[in-house]
Amino acid sequence: MLKNEHVTKVYKMGEVDLTVIKDLSLSIDDGEFVAIVGPSGSGKSTVLNILGCLDKPTEGKVTVEDVDVTQLNRTELAHFRGEHIGFIFQSFNLIPVLSVYENIEYPLIMIQNLPEAERHERIMQLLEDVDMLDQKDKFPDQLSGGQRQRVAIARALVTKPKIVFADEPTANLDTKTSQQIIELMRSIQQEFNTTFIFATHDEKIVTAVDRIITLVDGVITDDKRVAS
């Protein structure tokens, strides 16, 4: 369960205050497949960052998994993200010096500190789920865009997060690969009841989600559930 209550975000640009989100309230249930859409500069990424505990609102309250995350400090927020949240980025953001296997392993070692046997089992399962088992020893620069995003998805899911945030996850992929990636995320959402929240312009994602939240100038102008 994820809840935004009267959230406002103001950025200081020199002498000028720029309000990116205005008094935004929003609630997303477990297992939802949600897209936040809107024109560039509408505040999509800011909402995603605030919900994803990467950024703090200037005003308002954000509750994730019944925790008021606005009260947490940097270290507590990092720990909270490591335990509950996964991220998928537009340009994949894999660690170039680590292999596919090690990239997926990274959060389990550096953040969750899981024993090796459990790590191995989880990683192998995920590699199979994202169809990257035969590529596990390759490094990111040896993979195609679609393959990298599959690895990024596996990395986001390996900690078994309740919520995954994906900022334009298909923007750097071709149509066919985008479709495959969306289907992959959908299947994971259905299998594990993971909440997926996208910030996107991509029609393919918009047509695949259960709920579309439209933002214009930092305000929700439309919030509709669609039959998938």
Add this chain to the structure above:
Amino acid sequence: MKNIVKISFRNLMRSGRRTILTASLITIGVMFVLIYSALAGSFKAYMVGQVTDSMLGHIQIHRKGYIASVDNLPLDKNLNQKQIAKVTELLDKNPYIESYTFRLKLGAMFSNYVASTSLRLNGIDPEKEAMTLPLFASRVQGSDAGMLQEGHILVPELVAKGMKVAKGDTIVLVATNLKGSVNGLNFKVAGTVEPISGPGGRDGYIHIKDVQKLLRLKQAEVSEIAIRLKNVDDLEKAMKSLKPLQMMKNQKDKPVFEIHTWKKLSPFYNIVKMLDLMDISIKIILISIVLISVLNVMVMSVYERIKEIGTIAAMGTSPATITKLFLTEGLMLGIFGTLLGSLLSYLIVIVINSVGIAFSFGRQDDLVLNPVLHLNEMLIVSAIVILISLIASISPAIKAANLDPVDALRQN
């Protein structure tokens, strides 16, 4: 920790050429310091050995005020029989002392019947002198220093050349005693003695009993007592053990004796201090090299990887772990450089020792250096370099840890 080391190592190898260049700089710096230290240490040990073992001894005892007017070789500042007895009693019991020798010094005129010149005469007990100054014999040519007989003289090499006297010649020594009485005695040249360093040595040697005759002394007198220690490293302890002599007061409540180490007596100690100062200067240069190069690499490393830092921070990596990742990178650079530098220094010192580097100092030629790389010096230099590498990485590491994930992820 194993994983932090693994990731840090791979990050270093990501810019392999830059890493190798920086580590090489550290390696060269470490080599420079260690090899200089080994060579300077060898030079110091050699020269200190020369100074203490062929002229000064490790410690000298004089009557209070003698050293202040040592250039005049004053006869009124000699130790009398009673004072000699007190010193002897204490020295014989002292556990740090290997041997000691008495000297009676005076200024005298040296004449070859044609011309005359002034001389600093040292009256010595040849056997004790040879025991206390094991290298003294190496300075003497034409005679066995330990066998210097009464009626014989060892003439300073330069005076012998200038006055054209050789072994077997007879010369006259003329001296004035405290009462103003002038006396002259014939001596046979037993050999020559070369100065310890540089020209201008005018120290001649005769038997101490001959000095007593020359000065018509009724009782034994001594101007200087030179002491050899069993172990030169015990210099401070030995000085402490001689404290009772220093505390001894005369009837006027003034100190009777003055005691000095070779450091105070030899101008060479200033060269030793200069070498030590150069050693410190080179270490400071090394510290600067390490500090600047590691800092430079780490700052570049952070700026190149801002987005990556944002990614791992977003995934939940704590600021402390991010700090550790960058500190480990800096630390590894320092450790690589130090290990390689120490290893190469060790090999180079072996090569120097097998080839043998000869040098000249003053009038002494073909002195061969035997540099030794001391383990404690290697450990100190390694510790300094590794510590400085760590310090240089602190600021970039903190900067990385404090990056805002949102801002960092926006970077391209």
